[in-house]
Amino acid sequence: MARTAPAHESIAHNPLDEPLDIVRHHKTVYNGIVSMYKGSERLTKDLAMGEKILIVEDEPTLSETLAYNLQKQGYEVSISPDGWDAIKKAREQSPDLIILDIMLPGIDGLEVCKIIRRESNVPILMLTARADEIDKIVGLEVGADDYMTKPFSLREFLARVRALLRRARLMQQPSGSTQSSGSDEEKFVLGDLVVDPARHSAFIKGQEIYLKPKEFDLLLYFVKHKGIALSRDKILQQVWGWDYAGGTRTVDVHVRGLREKIEDDPRHPVRLVTVRGVGYRFEG
Ligand code: CA
Numbered sequence: 001m002a003r004t005a006p007a008h009e010s011i012a013h014n015p016l017d018e019p020l021d022i023v024r025h026h027k028t029v030y031n032g033i034v035s036m037y038k039g040s041e042r043l044t045k046d047l048a049m050g051e052k053i054l055i056v057e058d059e060p061t062l063s064e065t066l067a068y069n070l071q072k073q074g075y076e077v078s079i080s081p082d083g084w085d086a087i088k089k090a091r092e093q094s095p096d097l098i099i100l101d102i103m104l105p106g107i108d109g110l111e112v113c114k115i116i117r118r119e120s121n122v123p124i125l126m127l128t129a130r131a132d133e134i135d136k137i138v139g140l141e142v143g144a145d146d147y148m149t150k151p152f153s154l155r156e157f158l159a160r161v162r163a164l165l166r167r168a169r170l171m172q173q174p175s176g177s178t179q180s181s182g183s184d185e186e187k188f189v190l191g192d193l194v195v196d197p198a199r200h201s202a203f204i205k206g207q208e209i210y211l212k213p214k215e216f217d218l219l220l221y222f223v224k225h226k227g228i229a230l231s232r233d234k235i236l237q238q239v240w241g242w243d244y245a246g247g248t249r250t251v252d253v254h255v256r257g258l259r260e261k262i263e264d265d266p267r268h269p270v271r272l273v274t275v276r277g278v279g280y281r282f283e284g
Contacts, residue, residue, distance in 0.1 A: 051165055052076045054095040056086040056112065057127070058104050066099065069154055070161065083107030090116050097165055100144070101127040102137075110142050117143035121213045123164040127152075138246045138253065143212050146245060163243040171217075188223045190284045193262055193271070195223050202262075209261045214239070218254050219262070222272065222282035231279040255280055 053075045057063035060081075067077045078093060080086040083104045090098060098116065102109035110133075113124055126137050126147040137147045145164055148157065188195040194203040200216055202209050211219065221239050222230075232248035240250065259266040275281050 050074065050076055051096040052078075052093060053097045053099065053161070054078055054080060054086065054089055054093060055099045056080045056083070056104065056109065057099070057101040058082060059101075065154075066157065069158065073158065075161075081105075083109065083112040086112050087115055090120070090122070094120075095122060096168065097161060098122055098124045099127065099161075100124055102133060103129065110136060113137075113142045113144050117212065121168075123168050125160055125164055134246075135249075138250045143214070145214075148245075160243075160245075163241070167241050167243075190223065190226075190271075195220060204262060211261065212257070215254055215258055215261070218251075219258055222280070226282050226284050229275040229278050229281045233279075235279060251279070 053070055055063050055066055055070075055077060057066070057079070058081045063079045063081070067079055070077045078089060078095075080089050081104075083106050086098075086100070086104075087107075089095075100109045100113055104112070109126060109128075113126065116122065116124065123145045124143070126142075126144040127150060128134065128137065128147055129150045131149060134147060134149070136142055137144045146160055148160060187197075192205045196202065197220055202211055202216065202219060217239050218235070221235065232251045235251050236244060236246075236248055240246070244250075255272060256266075259269050259272055262271055263269045271283055273281050273283055
């Protein structure tokens with residue numbers, strides 16, 4: 001008697017490496033993979049301490065697959081199917097991480113990211129199907145922390161989620177070198193530029209300047225390494241982290257943004273100068 005094998009039995013390779021985009025288009029295979037995960041204990045080892053993740057994606061099969069697997073890791077997950085609802089949920093729930101697809105009904109993911117970024121430092125991982133959107137995503141205007149191009153594997157997705165949350169936790173901890181409380185951390189005074197790490201703010205001629213979170217991190221890094229030529233790679237590692245997937249172009253974009261705010265003449269910078277063939281040097 002012939003027996004039809006269930007879909008999941010025909011998958012010989014590790015389903016974690018299956019591109020989710022393909023999974024999405026094969027409902028039968030998708031169901032098989034989910035039932036395999038239900039029996040898997042391997043994924044639950046890395047406890048997530050109940051961190052909250054908001055998934056913003058209008059395709060239910062994809063958002064449910066991501067949600068299911070994040071929940072298996074111990075994360076608290078909610079799903080939002082459109083941009084306005086996402087902004088509302090981000091305000092109400094204060095998630096620890098937002099997974100944000102660009103293609104959404106109503107208001108798109110880039111606009112959602114800009115709005116949330118004005119209100120919060122929450123890490124944002126953007127999902128895109130188009131490589132030509134990457135410049136915009138990593139650019140200052142949008143302010144996403146990382147991105148993934150569809151299709152991607154579940155393994156890579158979970159690794160990015162862990163990396164972003166780990167980095168956010170490290171940023172929240174007071175600096176290891178300071179014994180006293182964070183509010184005593186010294187201010188940096190460089191002529192008419194004052195950088196105040198405790199307040200996470202900077203001033204020019206006594207006026208507070210508005211800096212995006214990553215711009216502030218970058219400025220603080222430069223200030224702490226005044227007079228030293230720093231390569232783009234080094235800056236990227238130190239400010240964005242080893243596991244950041246974007247290229248050194250991200251550094252150039254943020255330096256340009258910083259110059260607009262701290263230089264009298266951004267076209268002829270004197271504070272944050274280019275070191276040809278190397279990267280940048282902060283002069284003070
Ligand atoms: Ca979508």
